[in-house]
Amino acid sequence: MQVTSRDATGTTTDKFNCSVCPVRDHAVCSRCNPEEFEQFKAIRRIRSFSKGAHIMRAGEPMTSVGSLTRGSAYLRRSLEDGRRQMVGLLMPGDFIGRPGRREVAFDIIAGTEVQLCQFRIGDFERILQASPAVSRRLLEMTLDELDAARLWMLVLGRATSRERLTSLFALLVQHDARHMSRKIGISAKIELPFARSDIAEFLGLTIETVSRRFSDLQGDGLIRIEGRRKILIPDYLALIAETGDSESWRHEFHGEVCLSSAVE
Numbered sequence: 001m002q003v004t005s006r007d008a009t010g011t012t013t014d015k016f017n018c019s020v021c022p023v024r025d026h027a028v029c030s031r032c033n034p035e036e037f038e039q040f041k042a043i044r045r046i047r048s049f050s051k052g053a054h055i056m057r058a059g060e061p062m063t064s065v066g067s068l069t070r071g072s073a074y075l076r077r078s079l080e081d082g083r084r085q086m087v088g089l090l091m092p093g094d095f096i097g098r099p100g101r102r103e104v105a106f107d108i109i110a111g112t113e114v115q116l117c118q119f120r121i122g123d124f125e126r127i128l129q130a131s132p133a134v135s136r137r138l139l140e141m142t143l144d145e146l147d148a149a150r151l152w153m154l155v156l157g158r159a160t161s162r163e164r165l166t167s168l169f170a171l172l173v174q175h176d177a178r179h180m181s182r183k184i185g186i187s188a189k190i191e192l193p194f195a196r197s198d199i200a201e202f203l204g205l206t207i208e209t210v211s212r213r214f215s216d217l218q219g220d221g222l223i224r225i226e227g228r229r230k231i232l233i234p235d236y237l238a239l240i241a242e243t244g245d246s247e248s249w250r251h252e253f254h255g256e257v258c259l260s261s262a263v264e
Helices: 034-043 121-130 132-158 161-179 196-203 207-219 236-240
Strands: 004-006 010-013 045-049 054-056 064-070 073-078 084-090 107-110 114-120 188-191 224-226 230-233
Touching: 034 114, 034 121, 064 121, 084 196, 114 121, 121 132, 132 161, 161 188, 161 196, 161 207, 161 230, 161 236, 196 207, 207 224
Parallel strands: none
Antiparallel strands: 004 010, 010 045, 045 114, 054 107, 064 114, 073 084, 073 107, 188 230, 224 230
């Protein structure tokens, strides 16, 4: 029997087939043995959030964690005077929440329609303590996130507006490659997870500057804009040459070459 409930933020259901989960190969549960996987299935709940909904709010108790299975979200921090800044993107397969932490550190907001495989934090921590495989996978994901954050600090601190936007495109290409468990080819197609106003906030730019850079990159043949959100990148190497740090974007954060042999 399917059980579905709604609250102020989203919809919860117990109907979900884990065998066809789109992030099964790289989520936090990806290294589980069959027994551990069954334990995860017993404690998980599937939650859906509409665009703009708060998945978690800064300062609230950390009551749950989970894996983003569909859609995209972002982390945002607000200052006392009302200024705010996106400080991270969350894409399918990314882990949301922090075991062992008492409070949520950032607002986590759905940038699109979002689906989350969610666990009560106490249940998850019990599996984490009992399973070396889950602990190792979570550590890998955390270290990858740390490396990505350090690279993004360089982008925001030193890069030009053109370099920031091309770096964002490269980041999205790599996310898609990991999600599909494939290497990056000569060309790539991405779907922007947010509106241009949100992209401007994430990159620390004005929306006017972002719009100009979109036009410049399309005029230079580095991208083709297809509809509101889809971007075709005809030549990935040409794109990352515009980031100011092409070597970083030629590799996954864990050091493996992410480009297919066709573009070597």
